[in-house]
Amino acid sequence: MGSRAGGRRTGPKCIAIVGPFSSGKTTLLEAILARTGTIPRQNPVSSGNTVSDHSPEARAHAMSVEATVATTEFMGDTLTFIDCPGSIEFAFEAEPVLAACDVAVVVAEADEKKIPALQLIMRRLDELGVPRILFLNKIDKSVAGVRDTLKMLQPASSLPLLLRQIPLRKDGVVIGSIDLALERAYIYREYAESEVAEIPGDDKAREIEARFSMLETLADQDDQLMEQLLEEIEPPKDAIFDDLAADLRAGTLTPVLIGAAEKGNGVLRLLKAIRHDAPDIEATRKRLGAPEGNATVVQVMKTVHTAHGGKLSVSRILSGQVADGAELYLPGGEMGKVSGIYRLLGKDQSKLASATAGDTVALGKLDDVRTGQTLTSAKGGMAPLIELSPPQPVYAFALRPKERKDDVKMSAAIQRLAEEDPSLSLRHNQDSAETILSGHGEMHLRVVRERLEGKNQIPVEGHAPAVPYRETIRKPVEQRGRHKKQSGGHGQFGDVVLQIKPLPRGTGFQFTDTITGGVVPKTYIQSVETGVRDYLKSGPMGFPVVDVAVNLSDGSYHAVDSSDMAFQMAAKLAMKEGMASCSPVLLEPVTKVEILTPSDATAKIIALIPQRRGQILGYDAREGWPGWDVVEATMPQAEIGDLIIELRSATAGVATYSASFSHMAELTGRLADDAMNASGKAA
Incomplete structure (x- = not known):
């Protein structure tokens, strides 16, 4: 391996572990921690004793529900791995993590159903400019050829998938791997380092073919290597390794390593690739656009509230150094003082005196700090290096x-x-x-x-949240309302004639007056409008009234007994009696829905829309997303409450949608009765 074989320290690195749901991310982290000696043995996920997925909720549902941080040492270097959830429902956990990590390990398997989920992850890595290594997991259970598997997975990746290893089989069973760069065979041993071996004669031709394919891909970025291949000159191994590292860091390809995390196979090769080939904090700092200079810059990746230790801000030190008690400034210029610096291993913490550039640590008691913020030692603070934009809730x-x-x-x-x-x-x-x-x-x-x-x-x-039903009227009416009450002293008197009529949908409410001769003094006209508006908060069906015009056309008053309150009461009486004669009708909100779905599920999605009283507006290919469609429809808001459950069920958990208000539509018959009964309103 030449210069790569030495013990050169490469500095602290931060690695995000991502991948589709149930691809083996938590198992891989457990295998890494066992291989590096951080934990005494590798525990299966089913044991409930893994470092990741340590929360009661994760164990109850057998799935990752939050990002878990675990720091280990490998060949003298500090490596922090962050295990990110695979379910799209918890995908936002990875956003601040991916932005500040050096490299992502994408855990995948030979499962065609998971390609859309893999594509979502790869696309986000593209957008953030994060280099990635693909770890093809469960290789011992795969019956497909590894190169056929890569052809299947390639549409999920905008970058070429570069195979660095091929499986070594005996009697159809995977017993190890062949490293195409080193030209060595490795025989797997459960939960232990693989045994180095010569490449079997029967596999030599397969190895030569796969290696040449790897070199051809590398030569696309290296003219000298291309000349050597054309002239059939064997390139030096060091040059091959340099190209592998350079292409990973430049984001021109995605190297693919194979293994079986459940048995700890392939883990050491992955760790060495991370150590030697992955970029470091300097490259990440440049990618984020962190300022040059001597100031300490810290990127907050996650917030944790612990039972006894208070609030912890999991942070990447991009530059400088942070000591216990250090003063760091928030984007707005406010100052926070660090109270405790901790290295994390799942739920466990160990205290540190300080942290330096590249370290990923938890900073204690920064109460005003939020996930995604950028902190600095420079007074006045600085603008965040990343912008967190959660997707619309569904x-x-x-x-x-x-x-x-x-x-x-x-x-x-x-x-x-x-x-x-x-x-x-x-x-x-x-x-x-x-x-x-x-x-x-x-x-x-x-x-x-x-x-x-x-x-x-x-x-x-x-x-389920209440649907914001409204009601309106279908025909006009004129109604008098008189409020008269005599008691000791001054009485109460107000008398109005209101003309109530429907307005076009979406107009809202209009109030006018055509009073002549001062039959209702101007001082009381505002009171009449107040009374009308107060009534419209709950109409005959019990819902707010919309799209109605009310005109005050006539009335009378008493010089002594009339008052603001009396005219408000008169207006309410007129509205109550008149609205019942206006053919009131219930209105329901209708939303415009845009559904993002894999193309092979589009027919299912289109079929379920009418079942929810929806109307299909059309569908088309999703721009820039091969294998995806956009389906547009209108659908009553009452029908979209649990829409996401059905969409995810039809698409192996990856479809999503956005919704916006479109219009109000009349709702009659049994559906209207059901809506009023559900809301506890009387018809």
Whole structure:
């Protein structure tokens, strides 16, 4: 290996482990930690004892629900791995991680159904400019040829997939690998380093062919290598390794390594590729556009609220050094003081005196700091190097504590959860008096609820948010309203004649007056409008009234007994009696929906839209996304509450949608009755 074989230190690195759901990311991290001696043995995910997926929610659902940080040492270098969830519902966890890491290890397998999920990940790495290594996992269970597998996976990657190893088989069973750069065979041993061996004679021709293919791809970026291949000159191994490293760092290709994480196979070759070939903090600093100079710059990747240690800000030190007690400035210029620096291994922490450029550590007690922010030692702070933009939520429920005394406690707990997961959205709906929690799928919000009840000990109730129905009228009417009351002293008197008529859909509410001769003094006309508006908050069907015009045409007053309140009451009486005669009708909100789906599921998506009272507007290929379509439709808001569950079920978990208000449409018959019954309104 020439110069690569030495013990040269390469500095701390940060590696994101990403990949489709259930591809083996957590298992790979466990294998890495066991191989580097950080943990005594590799535990299977089923044991519930892995370093990653340590939360009760992750173990209960047998899936990663948050990014887990684990730092280890390999060949004298510090490597921090961050295991990111594979489910699209928790994908935003990876956003601030990917931005600040040096390289991503993409864990994939020979499963055609997972290609769209792999494509989503690869596309995001492209957008962020993050170099990546593809680890083809579960090679021991794959029956397909490795090069056929790469052909299958290639459409998911905009970069060429470069095979660096091929499997070594005996009697059809994978027993090891052949490294195409080193031209050596490695015989797998369970949970141990592979045994170096000569390439078997029967496999030599296959190795030569695969190696030449690798060199041809490398030669696309290296003219000297191309000349050597054309002249049939064997290139030096050091030059091949230099090209592999240069192309990975430049983002011109994606090297592919193979293995079986469940048995610890292929892990050492992956670690060496990361150590020797992956870029370091200097390249990441340039990619993020971090300023040159002597100032310390820190990028916050994740926020964690611990039970006893308070708030931790998992951060990448991009430049400079951070010591305990250091003062760091937020983007707005506010100052925070670091109280504790910790190295993380899953849920475990070990205290450090300081951290330097390249380190990934947790900084304690920075209470005002948020995920995604950039901190600096320079007074005045600096603008964030990354911009976090959570996708539009696709699932929501109305949340309330089972006991009212927990209202404030629940709000504070949700605020902490939203700090840990910026993709959560919380709002208060004034119309329905509901607290609406929104996220990216049913499981996403289920985990939030479990954390409220488990970690925070707050029993909660959840239900589908109320649909904002409205009502309007179909025909005009003229109605008198008179409020007259006599008691001791001054009485109350107000008398109005209102002309009520429908307006075109979407117009809203209009109030006018055609009073002549002062039959209703100008001082009371505003009171009449106030009374009308107050009534329109809840019409005959119990919902807010829209698209109505009201004109005050006549009335009378009493010089002593008339008042603002009397005319408000008269207006309400006129509206109450008149609206019932205006043929009131219920309106429901209709949304425009844009669904992003793999093309092979488009027919299923189109079929389910009419089942939800939707109307298909059209569909087309998704621009720049081979194998994906965009389906546009309109659909009643009442039908999209659990739409995402059906979409994900039809697309192996990858479809999503965005929705925006389109218009209000009349709702009659049984559906209207059901809507009023569900809302507790009387017809």
